[in-house]
Amino acid sequence: MEKIKLKNLCDLPDAPCYAVIFSSQVLKMDAAYAETANRMLELASQQPGFPGVDSVREKKTGITVSYWRDEKSIQSWKLQIEHQQAQEQGQSSWYKEYSVRVARVERSYVFCQDDK
């Protein structure tokens, strides 16, 4: 069976991987927050062992699921210096609350409508 390729959502390689599920509520949206959030997506995508990310925000609530090849890649990203500064600023200024869940992907299904 031919592998289905997603067009707009994150496509994962066949190899095992981890998901980092970041759910958040911001106190208020401001330009600095939006800029930093975009910068973090850009930086994460430059990290080694990063298959991709899906990220959605609806008013003050956001979910970002980033995927990582292994625990080592997750640790490197967590400790990346600019990301660490953003995490500190997030706690002091932007977030009302958030959760971070690291989960090992056990299986995956995808669906893609033909040319609709």
Added chain:
Amino acid sequence: MEKIKLKNLCDLPDAPCYAVIFSSQVLKMDAAYAETANRMLELASQQPGFPGVDSVREKKTGITVSYWRDEKSIQSWKLQIEHQQAQEQGQSSWYKEYSVRVARVERSYVFCQDDK
């Protein structure tokens, strides 16, 4: 250390659990879709072994992360009859593409700002 309790986002029990990460792009949003999506959240919350869910939609893209106590709970929900009908209708009418990823939560961090 006192356990931090989240107020607006899904709070997980200390016990191990699974995340079902559902990322989707709809062809178009209509009233029937919104109604069915809400109904599925309501139905899921009545299933046994369901600690909770975070769900966000931004225009045509959505991410819903539901949490489940074990694989058995996930299977029961997948086979729930009204949910199955919704899945079929989702493929035939609503979704341009989606991914479902079942992942075992390995660890969790939460942050909650005091009274801001």
